[in-house]
Amino acid sequence: MKEVRFTDQAIEEMHKHLVASYPHEGCGFFYGKIGDRKEVVEIREVENQNKTNPERIFEIAPIDYVKAERYAIENDLDLIGVYHSHPDHPAVPSPTDLKFAQPNFSYVIVSIVKGEVAATSSWTLNESNKFIQEPVFDNVEKQITNL
Amino acid sequence: MAKVIIPTPLRKFTDNQASFETNSENVYEAIKALSGAFPEIQKHVFDEQGQIRNFLRIYLGDEDINVLDKEKTSLKADDVLSIIPAIAGGKN
Numbered sequence: 001m002k003e004v005r006f007t008d009q010a011i012e013e014m015h016k017h018l019v020a021s022y023p024h025e026g027c028g029f030f031y032g033k034i035g036d037r038k039e040v041v042e043i044r045e046v047e048n049q050n051k052t053n054p055e056r057i058f059e060i061a062p063i064d065y066v067k068a069e070r071y072a073i074e075n076d077l078d079l080i081g082v083y084h085s086h087p088d089h090p091a092v093p094s095p096t097d098l099k100f101a102q103p104n105f106s107y108v109i110v111s112i113v114k115g116e117v118a119a120t121s122s123w124t125l126n127e128s129n130k131f132i133q134e135p136v137f138d139n140v141e142k143q144i145t146n147l
Numbered sequence: 148m149a150k151v152i153i154p155t156p157l158r159k160f161t162d163n164q165a166s167f168e169t170n171s172e173n174v175y176e177a178i179k180a181l182s183g184a185f186p187e188i189q190k191h192v193f194d195e196q197g198q199i200r201n202f203l204r205i206y207l208g209d210e211d212i213n214v215l216d217k218e219k220t221s222l223k224a225d226d227v228l229s230i231i232p233a234i235a236g237g238k239n
Contacts, residue, residue, distance in 0.1 A: 025237050025238070050235075050237070053237075056237050056238055056239050057235070057236075057237035057239060058235060058236060058237045059234070059235040060234040060235065062204040062206060062211065062231045063206070063209060065154070065229075065231045065232070065234055066152075066206050066209065066229045066231060069152055069154060069155065069229065070152075072155070073152075073165060078155070079155045082234055082236075084236060084237065086237075086238040087238070089238040093236075094236065094237065094238050094239050095239065096235070096236050096237050096238075096239040097236035097237070099236075100233055100234065100235045100236050101236070102154075102156035102157075102232050102234075103156050103157075103159065104155065104156045104157075104158070104159045105155065105156045107236070
């Protein structure tokens with residue numbers, strides 16, 4: 001399992017976006033390079049297309065996924081994964097998160113409690129299609145979450 | 148030749164290749180050619196009945212093939228097809 005390491009700027013932008021989305025779930029993609037670690041250098045916000053229950057569900061439009069892959073190729077980056085928030089809920093994957101999870105992708109979940117960041121975690125599927133937690137560090141080696 | 152963009156989560160089944168080029172005449176044949184070249188991807192793109200999995204979307208350029216001629220949509224040289232997994236979730 002690889003560490004997921006965000007630059008300070010990338011994690012700040014992600015947290016800022018998700019705090020602004022509260023009490024709705026916010027979502028987006030993150031990009032960087034995958035080597036011994038998953039080095040995240042950039043996040044890009046995407047609109048949550050779920051309009052009936054956005055406090056509990058996020059959906060990304062297919063065309064936004066096409067654009068995300070295109071952006072990665074054009075900028076010589078890896079599309080490392082998807083982030084989303086759990087408003088007033090722990091940063092652990094739900095059955096809905098598992099249902100839609102893709103292999104070989106990182107899923108960053110940020111718990112936003114009363115409008116503030118409470119925890120950040122990252123998950124990926126193992127060979128048995130179960131979520132396992134990936135360590136998340138910022139770029140000064142400080143572990144920001146250890147659930 | 149038309150190009151098929153392979154979504155990042157499925158690249159582990161294509162030796163990390165991001166795209167695949169094909170002379171196939173339509174969308175279905177292109178996806179079939181992809182799974183012929185990379186057999187491990189087959190079960191991720193086709194169901195047991197040999198149909199493209201219904202949770203995958205296929206776009207030709209910026210258009211969903213469902214508003215074109217679906218799997219029978221013809222391909223020209225320089226067309227770009229994207230395979231798109233459903234991206235969703237939430238605390239629910």
